[in-house]
Amino acid sequence: MALTPRFWGQGHRLVPGLFARHSLAVTTEVKRRLTPPERYRxxxxxxxxxxxxxxxCGLFRDDEFWLAIRTPEGAATLHLARAGGELHATGLGAGAAWVAERADAIAGLRDDVSTFAALAGxxxxxARLAKTFSGVRMPATGQVFPRLLRAILxxxxxxxxxxxxxRATCRHFGEPAPGPAGLVLPPDPAAVAAxxxxxxxxxxxxxxxxxxxxRAAQVAERLDRCADSAEATARMTALPGIGPWTAAEVVRTAFGDPDAVSVGDYHIPNTxxxxxxxEARGTDERMLELLEPFRGHRGRVCDLLAMGGLMAPRHGPRRPVRSFARF
Structure with a gap:
C-alpha cells in the first residue's frame, strides 16, 4: 500500500489533555489505512x-494507540486509531515513513495464525482460549533494545x-518524541552505555x-540488525547476564515470535x-513437555493462559517489593 507523506502542525487533532513536551513545529507525517482481520481486537x-x-514511551486510550520509536531514519511516533473496520496509521517525525511502513506489524496484522487452530485443538x-481470544494478535516492533531494556529491568x-x-530510566534519558501525545523516546543505547x-x-x-x-547497550546496534528471532536470541544469550527468559521476552515482541517460551519464569511453569x-506446581522441564504438542506456537499458548486468567494456586509468601534507590 502506498504511503502518503504529509506535514503535521497546529491543524492536527491533539489527544485531549496531552500537551506536555510536544512541539508545534512542522513535522513530517505519513499515513496508511490498514484492514484488520475479522474479530480483530x-x-x-x-x-x-x-x-x-x-x-x-507509549499510550493507549479511547481506542487510540501511540508509540514512540527510534527508527534507523530518526525519531518517530506511531499513532493507530480504530475507525469503523479499519485502522488509521500515522507516522510522525523524521522516521515517519519507516514507522508507517511497519504499522501493520506493530498492530499485529502480520501475525500468522493459520496453523494454530489445528494445534489448539x-x-x-x-482450544477454548484460542476461540475466546481469536482476535488478539502478536505485535512485532522490529525494535530489540527498547524491549531488552525492559526485560533486563x-x-x-x-x-x-x-x-x-x-519509568524512571525512560524519564531520565527521555527526549521529547514527535507529535502531540507528550511521549518520550526510548533511551538512546549510546547514552545508556556511557x-x-x-x-x-x-x-x-x-x-x-x-x-x-x-553490556546490551554497547551492542544495541548489532542486536537491532538481527534478521530474525533465532539470530537475536543467539546474540543476546551470548552476553553475560542474559539468559533464555530475557531473550524470549524480547523476541516475542520485537519479532512477534509465537514459539518463544520464557524458560526460567517464576510463575509460567506452574501456570x-x-x-x-x-498439577499445582511445575518445573521448566515439565512446562516444555506439556507445551511440546503446540511447538511453533508455544509462546502463544502461554499468552492465552495468561489472558484467560488461569493461574496455579499460590502458596507461601510473595516476593517483597524493594527499592535499590535508597541503597
Missing part, C-alpha cells in the same frame, strides 16, 4: 507493548519494582542488572502445569 493486541500503569483448554524482581525502574553502573541506583536498579544493561495437567 485492537486493545489487547497492542497493550502488550506498554508497561502497565503508565509508559512514558489438541487440548480443550487451549524485570529480571528477578517484582513487576512493580521493574516497572517503576523502567553511564557508570551506580548512576542507575536512583532508578532502583542494582549493579548486577545495570552491568547487564550496559502451564496447572492449566494443561491439573
Amino acid at each position: 485492537f486493545g489487547p493486541s497492542v497493550r502488550s507493548l506498554l508497561v502497565p500503569g503508565h509508559d512514558p 489438541r487440548h480443550p483448554v487451549v 524485570e529480571q528477578k524482581v517484582t513487576g512493580l519494582e521493574a516497572h517503576r525502574s523502567y 553511564r557508570a553502573y551506580w548512576e542507575f541506583h536512583p532508578f532502583g536498579v542494582e549493579q548486577r542488572r545495570t552491568q547487564t544493561l550496559l 502451564v502445569a496447572y492449566a494443561l495437567a491439573g
Whole structure:
C-alpha cells in the first residue's frame, strides 16, 4: 500500500489533555489505512507493548494507540486509531515513513495464525482460549533494545519494582518524541552505555542488572540488525547476564515470535502445569513437555493462559517489593 507523506502542525487533532513536551513545529507525517482481520481486537493486541500503569514511551486510550520509536531514519511516533473496520496509521517525525511502513506489524496484522487452530485443538483448554481470544494478535516492533531494556529491568524482581525502574530510566534519558501525545523516546543505547553502573541506583536498579544493561547497550546496534528471532536470541544469550527468559521476552515482541517460551519464569511453569495437567506446581522441564504438542506456537499458548486468567494456586509468601534507590 502506498504511503502518503504529509506535514503535521497546529491543524492536527491533539489527544485531549496531552500537551506536555510536544512541539508545534512542522513535522513530517505519513499515513496508511490498514484492514484488520475479522474479530480483530485492537486493545489487547497492542497493550502488550506498554508497561502497565503508565509508559512514558507509549499510550493507549479511547481506542487510540501511540508509540514512540527510534527508527534507523530518526525519531518517530506511531499513532493507530480504530475507525469503523479499519485502522488509521500515522507516522510522525523524521522516521515517519519507516514507522508507517511497519504499522501493520506493530498492530499485529502480520501475525500468522493459520496453523494454530489445528494445534489448539489438541487440548480443550487451549482450544477454548484460542476461540475466546481469536482476535488478539502478536505485535512485532522490529525494535530489540527498547524491549531488552525492559526485560533486563524485570529480571528477578517484582513487576512493580521493574516497572517503576523502567519509568524512571525512560524519564531520565527521555527526549521529547514527535507529535502531540507528550511521549518520550526510548533511551538512546549510546547514552545508556556511557553511564557508570551506580548512576542507575536512583532508578532502583542494582549493579548486577545495570552491568547487564550496559553490556546490551554497547551492542544495541548489532542486536537491532538481527534478521530474525533465532539470530537475536543467539546474540543476546551470548552476553553475560542474559539468559533464555530475557531473550524470549524480547523476541516475542520485537519479532512477534509465537514459539518463544520464557524458560526460567517464576510463575509460567506452574501456570502451564496447572492449566494443561491439573498439577499445582511445575518445573521448566515439565512446562516444555506439556507445551511440546503446540511447538511453533508455544509462546502463544502461554499468552492465552495468561489472558484467560488461569493461574496455579499460590502458596507461601510473595516476593517483597524493594527499592535499590535508597541503597
